[in-house]
Amino acid sequence: MINEGLSRLKAMGGQGCALVGDTNYYRQFGFRKFPELVHEGVPPEVFLALPFNEKIPEGVVVFHEGFRATS
Template sequence: MTPDIEIRNETKNDIEEIAEVTIAAFRDLDISNQTEHVIIDALRAAEALALSLVAVLDGRVVGHIAFSPVVLSDGTRDWYGLGPVSVLPQVQRRGIGQALVREGLSRLEGMQARGCCLVGHPEYYRRFGFENCPQLVLEGVPPEVFFAVSFDGTLPQGTVVFHEGFGAVGPSSCANEV
């Protein structure tokens, strides 16, 4: 990892840079529909960002990670969804994304979260303890890319619903400034 990276909570002054980082990070990914920055804005507007961290290098935001509450059909509480997570392309593969995920999960545990789930790349997220859990389903998502990690040793059963902000489409307030 880049030794001089700082990970901290986002501030209002970071919002435009977070949008820029997110747009750049997802711009060339075929799996993206280029709405990740809009999702973050929607979560922020709905006050659903339970945890929003930035990675700062040389005074500049170069990475971001978001966590928001999820609803579980079995009534289990205190579970969160991870995403989006983004790092500027020119500083990727330096451990910044890993540092954001590790710090975010640590902070979630400190908030008495019971677990976290996400949609993501299998080889990447397994290193953080995420596993495919057949008893948890995210409708419309192939089970091989849906992962969960329990902080208290128990896994809920049923359907997971991410915040409605994940359905956001169209330009965000920040997108026009980028």
């Protein structure tokens, strides 16, 4: 399922993928930590990224507004 999602992101022209998760698990898909890329309020040890090109990701990541929805 993860590989399918990454394939779809690439097909849509995405430059990469960032997520919050277990480093040991997501490493098998190529995700790793990039000190230049942060998500405020998220511990850096669980914030990972997978660039789809050679460019090193940097900056501050903000999740889509939909992730802030509450019931």
